[in-house]
Amino acid sequence: MSQLGNGPGPNNTPPPLPDGGLRVVALGGIGEVGRNMTVFEYEGRLLIVDCGVLFPEDAQPGVDLILPDFRAIESRLDEVEAIVLTHGHEDHIGAVPFLLRMRPDLPVYGSRFTLALLAAKCKEHRQRPTLVEVKEGERRGLGAFEVEFFAVNHSIPDALAVAIRTPAGLVLHTGDIKLDQLPLDGRLTDLAGFSRLGDEGVDLLCVDSTNAEVPGFVTPEREIGPVLDDVIATVSQRVIVACFASHVHRVQQVLDAAVKHGKRVAFVGRSMVRNMNIAAELGLLTIPEGLLIDLDEAVNLPETKVLFVSTGSQGEPLSALSRMARGEHRQISIKAGDTVVLASSLIPGNENAVFGVINGLVRLGANVVHQGNAKVHVSGHASAGELLFLYNAIRPSNVMPVHGEWRHLRANAELAVRTGVAEENVVLAEDGVVVDLVDGKATTTGRVEVGYVYVDGLSVGDVGESTLSDRLVLGEGGFIAINVVVDSATGRAVSPPTVSGRGFSDDPKALDAAVALVEMELSRTEAEGITDTHRIAQAVRRVVGRWVAETYRRRPMIVPTVIPV
Amino acid sequence: MSQLGNGPGPNNTPPPLPDGGLRVVALGGIGEVGRNMTVFEYEGRLLIVDCGVLFPEDAQPGVDLILPDFRAIESRLDEVEAIVLTHGHEDHIGAVPFLLRMRPDLPVYGSRFTLALLAAKCKEHRQRPTLVEVKEGERRGLGAFEVEFFAVNHSIPDALAVAIRTPAGLVLHTGDIKLDQLPLDGRLTDLAGFSRLGDEGVDLLCVDSTNAEVPGFVTPEREIGPVLDDVIATVSQRVIVACFASHVHRVQQVLDAAVKHGKRVAFVGRSMVRNMNIAAELGLLTIPEGLLIDLDEAVNLPETKVLFVSTGSQGEPLSALSRMARGEHRQISIKAGDTVVLASSLIPGNENAVFGVINGLVRLGANVVHQGNAKVHVSGHASAGELLFLYNAIRPSNVMPVHGEWRHLRANAELAVRTGVAEENVVLAEDGVVVDLVDGKATTTGRVEVGYVYVDGLSVGDVGESTLSDRLVLGEGGFIAINVVVDSATGRAVSPPTVSGRGFSDDPKALDAAVALVEMELSRTEAEGITDTHRIAQAVRRVVGRWVAETYRRRPMIVPTVIPV
Known part of the structure; x- marks a missing residue:
């Protein structure tokens, strides 16, 4: 029987593997x-x-x-x-x-x-x-x-x-x-x-x-070189080429063009510097003597005498290229007539980030050469x-x-x-x-x-689906915190409740009306003799949640804290 | 002088418009x-x-x-x-x-x-x-x-x-x-x-x-019809065509193909139903008598006798098509051999969502025809x-x-x-x-x-950059709430402080070690005679923030609340 188009496959625990299998x-x-x-x-x-x-x-x-x-x-x-x-x-x-x-x-x-x-x-x-x-x-x-x-x-x-x-x-x-x-x-x-x-x-x-x-068929890598060479040959101002930090052959083509057109080269970005060092040491990348200079030196050379090879081709927000596109790079200010080449693919999911970088560069007047308008990547x-x-x-x-x-x-x-x-x-x-x-x-x-195992900061695995689902809720609607201090014996509020939001509204009065609702609810729970802090918390969450949904039609996380004293 | 490539343009307040301008x-x-x-x-x-x-x-x-x-x-x-x-x-x-x-x-x-x-x-x-x-x-x-x-x-x-x-x-x-x-x-x-x-x-x-x-040049719209017709002619099971709810001519081509191949049609999705009604009333869409049936009726017809025209072509998570792709649609279960046509463009920014829908449908065994593999959109x-x-x-x-x-x-x-x-x-x-x-x-x-004016739920403009930046922080790292009740006269904690997180970790003990730090800090502020709740809040925020950064290398929002009683 065909196994194609049969959906996602079996769900049973696998049987023991037969001998010899x-x-x-x-x-x-x-x-x-x-x-x-x-x-x-x-x-x-x-x-x-x-x-x-x-x-x-x-x-x-x-x-x-x-x-x-x-x-x-x-x-x-x-x-x-x-x-x-x-x-x-x-x-x-x-x-x-x-x-x-x-x-x-x-x-x-x-x-x-x-x-x-x-x-x-x-x-x-x-x-x-x-x-x-x-x-x-x-x-x-x-x-x-x-x-x-x-x-x-x-x-x-x-x-x-x-x-x-x-x-x-x-x-x-x-x-x-x-x-x-x-x-x-x-x-x-x-x-x-x-x-x-x-x-x-x-x-x-x-x-x-x-x-x-x-x-x-994929176009041979060899056809990229002449395109890069043409671009680099014709620029009359600064030129920056961004590509993957592991694509040694692409970088080699850029270096070759730089040599041919009398430009020195500076690598920009930690992984680019590290990987190209490794590649050069192993003889996979040929860097002519005297070609490389460091960034500080490069920015002081005449613009036409230097070429920058940079990371950031996927629009990573902290990369040097993104900072240039936002006009925030410490050493390189893009100006009208500069040329930026993205000699890289556009990895699905990065479209917004990459087009954001391209638009930022174009807005500053740069000519941006990329996969969409020239054969600079395969x-x-x-x-x-x-x-x-x-x-x-x-x-x-x-x-x-x-x-x-x-x-x-x-x-x-x-x-x-x-x-x-x-x-x-x-x-x-x-x-x-x-x-x-x-x-x-x-x-x-x-x-x-097989699930997803997340690395977040220093820890592996403590962030799971429940934390992520909280983050999604918080990221969409922020949260509203309700803080109540009650007498543990009587359930009576001993100080005025506070209702405050983060990621909910820029309006400082947005939640003012909710305070009275919480006070009313606390009077009710007190009158009913409720002293259990968990029940009180649920009660105030309910009234505030309903009020927010009706008033704003939004779904922030509602976080009540009831502290007994 | 050229105005091209001059960057983003002037920043001055515009002068008065000259007469006749x-x-x-x-x-x-x-x-x-x-x-x-x-x-x-x-x-x-x-x-x-x-x-x-x-x-x-x-x-x-x-x-x-x-x-x-x-x-x-x-x-x-x-x-x-x-x-x-x-x-x-x-x-x-x-x-x-x-x-x-x-x-x-x-x-x-x-x-x-x-x-x-x-x-x-x-x-x-x-x-x-x-x-x-x-x-x-x-x-x-x-x-x-x-x-x-x-x-x-x-x-x-x-x-x-x-x-x-x-x-x-x-x-x-x-x-x-x-x-x-x-x-x-x-x-x-x-x-x-x-x-x-x-x-x-x-x-x-x-x-x-x-x-x-x-x-x-854009390919004439007329060349889409025969492609849709071919697809619809050859399907032997259920067929669903998704497209923009305002693209009347595209829908007309689908209806024509349905008529030709003896299928009745059901519209799926509120905007599709509404817009096609309007288009038909204005004579812009020709719907032969008896062609349309409603969804409840359609799902009871033999699969080869009905064609669904649906919204959801941009991967909108709540759309009928997304629910089908996740196997969660109430009336339509996709199975191996079904055909789904996305007769639509892929709006930049929607790539992940759209490919998510395509992968979900393919995983269930459907044949998915889209712009990437057939000329079904211009x-x-x-x-x-x-x-x-x-x-x-x-x-x-x-x-x-x-x-x-x-x-x-x-x-x-x-x-x-x-x-x-x-x-x-x-x-x-x-x-x-x-x-x-x-x-x-x-x-x-x-x-x-000219800034961005946001509509969020029922309100316009109360969500601004500060709220959005809070949402981005909360969405990335969640928050840690620290709750402290102090004697307003002495600044002394009158109940044990609580430290709790949302969107921070799935591990219930993740923040246990921070409680002792907060207690120590409260002892210090009390010893220094600090009674100002704002200063106490800043102090506990600082120690918890530093501890989290060192221990987890993460940046949750730290939200201290100090309540005086």
Whole structure:
């Protein structure tokens, strides 16, 4: 029977994994874009591929990060052989320190650049993890699992796909992938290697779904360089290029253009400075002697002699670029005729912030060059045409789309079917859905609970749905506090009650009329001999809540406090 | 001198308008998309074109609507000759009732459909405005202004452009406009009329900027019909089409397809039902006898015999479509194989909500057809190619881009210049910037204050920036309330202090450690003889604030209440 279009999957507790079977469960990254983490289980042993974070949306106010839900493996951490990382983006490595807190000796496998970024992150967490560097072409035995690494092309250097061999079969996990046939560093996605795996027989393909809805092919990264070069060649004033702080190849193209047009370069933004240092140390970024200067020096050079490479391309409100757009940057004041290039994608959900920055810059007179009006960015994820190449090279028996929202997963599944994968062998398994590969056939057999785990400030997990739902109420309507001091023996108010609001109204008299209502209600509760502070609190909450709804038609949180003395 | 790229414009109070000059000020709609309202002044008399609302964004939590800022004309309402409406969208008519509250007898001019929508709105406000119906081709003397109306094509029937003649010159305001050359109702944008105005000499053109960044031409509306027809022809289960409740022509195409494929139709959503009734009554929508059924009846018909036309295409959380996507709709449960068509644009800022709905529907197994994967929507605003036709037909002496964010205004200005309008005659004037047309030349001469006016529930204007900034803080971090009762004579705490949070943590013990700190601080203030409740409150706020920042690295609002007894 087809497993496509069957809704969100089973809800039962998964049955025991049959002997010789392989179990796959995503604890994040399927049904959402971010916090990628896939757990493989064979004969009681576990292998983790990636462990990233998700950035919060409007429904998760005030939260810094969202982690994969580790509960399903929390009691089994001793059975984990290793974490294998496909590449160094936050949504693939960002949650590693949180997992290491629970098992510090867990070995982490990854490529050189990936591990360098992870090491910098772990240092901030004061951790010294066991890092094992691997390269494309290598095979490693990781306990019950034999793992082989393949070069893949993505928007960060040194990305890997991971093939996992057990007696249950051969699984290939692509990680994030595209098939740029003219990559800047010459490091192609290893389609030949994948074809060889296909000859051997791939039992399950876990494949990046991000751009499955997009027809055709991603433009080669190489075509961005000349566009950037043209822009930089023609500017007659200051130029600022914003891009992702991990997109080393994009930065290289900007540096090359700067050199060609006689400009020196300053990096702006902590993560840009840090990552480009790492990339340069590892030989992934070539910075000619004398090209780089620091920001303080740069702002004193003639405008035409310097180029700024900045973070902030997603409209992050505290970034240097946002501050420039608001005219609040300490060192750089945008003026008419300046040029700002956003050499970056627009991550869904950031539209308002990014357009806010663009509008702010345009308002100050800058020319803003971005994806919408020039070819200054291409995606790092395979479009539909490339995915077809992958399917046809790998010829998998079973397919499990990963890395994407439901609309992406479904589109990817349809591509698989069009290349000849049997519909009943394509599993749409969101986070927590258990996929068992038994006798060469993948099926969803149950579900483990996967919730959101929030990091807010220093703590993990103490902010949950109840706190977030309070924040949503407070953020929409503020609150009204009612304070009452009563005689504990008689329930009589011993001082006048106060009614005050925050986030409710700018009008200082807005709540004046409520005080009399509270006083009347307190007379009533006293007359009825009510001394229980909880009951008194409920009574005043009720009258004030009703009054506010009728008078203002709003729903602030009503917070009564009744103190007995 | 060029007025392009000169930043946001002057900040001075505008000088008196010279005799014989015409003044133009937008109180909304320029530098933003929404709340369009332009005020024209000649010899002490005022004319208002449009009076719409803006829908709030993340930075304006809890607010229902944002109005244009009427302050600049509040004391001069007696000098207003009339409001002229270009069309019936909310961002052009939604604020009329709020202006009428201040001057109920102000006459409102507009086309038949526009006024019908306004009348329905005013009825909800219990207003009986003076409505004067006008048609394309008509000329009217409105006091000091002679006004002529022109048919324009947009995503709502019966839209008008407005030419305003005074001795100061001829101004043409396009309203929202596109140049569909094969419009469904045969009602073309009157380019011939605009050409005639051009012959006469247009001194100032106020022109829609929404799609100025988009190259080329908007696909004719007529090409949507066959796509919708194809989708509806091939579905074998339930089909739901969501679109804007004012897009009568789009709904007509859906109805036509329903008739052709033997389906009856139910409207879902209050505004859809209301607007389509109005459109049918005015002969703008043709509903064959017996086609419409109500929702209760529709859900009992065989699935293939009914088509639902629904609101909710922007992912509004309370809409019927959102409830279906969450599996919470009372009457319609989406199941695998159902089809949902979003025949609508994706308004910037709504991406998360819309993709949330799409993912929810896909997760339940529905096939979702939308702008991203099929040609089921076209914009109602002229792309760059069409704007060039407008400029070349009208040949204006001066141009003032309207209806758009800064990036749109700038793009539109550049188009004007490319058609030969002198750069110094293109004015980029955001809300509040005063443009004076004197001796045939438009210049920005000053600025009046234009802020956001918020409607929240029943009140207008009592929610301002201070309340919103409190809401943002509360929404991000919740609050911690500290309650202390002190002896008013000694400043001594007469009951144990309480420290409690909302929106701060799910952990009931999260704040336990703060109580002791408050007690210590109260001992200190008492020892120092401090009895002033305000000072005591500040002291406990300080210690708790510092403790929370250090312990949690969060910034909740700290709300101390010190009650003297």
